[in-house]
Amino acid sequence: MAHDASAPRRFVKIAILTVSDTRSLETDTSGSFLQQALEQEGHHLADRKLVIDDIYQMRAVVSTWIADPEVEVIITTGGTGFTGRDSTPEALSPLFDKHIEGFGELFRQLSYDEIGTSTVQSRCLAGLSNNTAIFCVPGSTGACKTGWNGIIKQQLDSTFQPCNFVQHVRKKSV
Template sequence: MAEPMIPLSVAVLTVSDTRTEETDRSGQVLVERLERTGHRLADKRIVRDDIYQIRAVVAAWIADPDIQVVLTTGGTGFTGRDSTPEAVSVLFDKRIEGFGELFRHLSWQEIGSSTVQSRCLAGLANATVIFCLPGSTGACRTAWDGILAEQLDSRHKPCNFANLVIPERGQHG
């Protein structure tokens, strides 16, 4: 008998000075994909590209025992307002170095050398896994389809991040 997938509680944050719920295609892509794979949307917000607004929302979600995964989209580039890495990285207990490397590898196959400007990153904080993705819908699809779908699936072998954030399975402390 196949092992059942354990649904995770996921929060989605879109970082943008211009997007609204109606125009937030990247956030919508993440919500559609997480729900389609059996996870639960815990919260969804849009904040301006402001280091302190981003940090406040992500810190509150990390502190919430009912949220196991945080996905951010936007603010990972090199423009003057892009500040997601600076806002979020200080909250990490541990960085997931391979996430950015693997994302850029997958992205290179789609957009070539432009992927070098992606500062996407991931980490673990208070038994919550956080993935900071670029703001394009294509980048969100690439990250979900190529990395997150498997790594947030408790059945994926030999290892996955789901089993680190599920309370009865995780290694907290």
């Protein structure tokens, strides 16, 4: 886990989507954590929305962001479990040009230390669409912390070596 101290750090524009049938923006602790964490790192919040767990509402919002040149990264929280309405993987994986298979695998490995075998019920995923990185994490604030602190934070640090996702997203002046 090396950093290239000689390279200038590039910050990205990130949109956050919370998927929930019960939360509002005021009670969305997971989305709030992600917003605070990305801003603390120096990244920019491009947009933040909340939708119910509906495949077509999720696709509509995420598709708009994928097409928006001002959005480089999307983080979704919620809808990755096994309940009847959890449908984030079904909604968003068809939008991916490339799947980031290792994201879900690594998330579950990190999560195992926190919640044991219950981590197998997490269907978190990630992919690239139109040069936009998309990370889908579970809806609990704890899971958002695991995903951000354990994976996403480093992968959105342009100085993180040997590789990171900043090199794969649109380059925008900030």
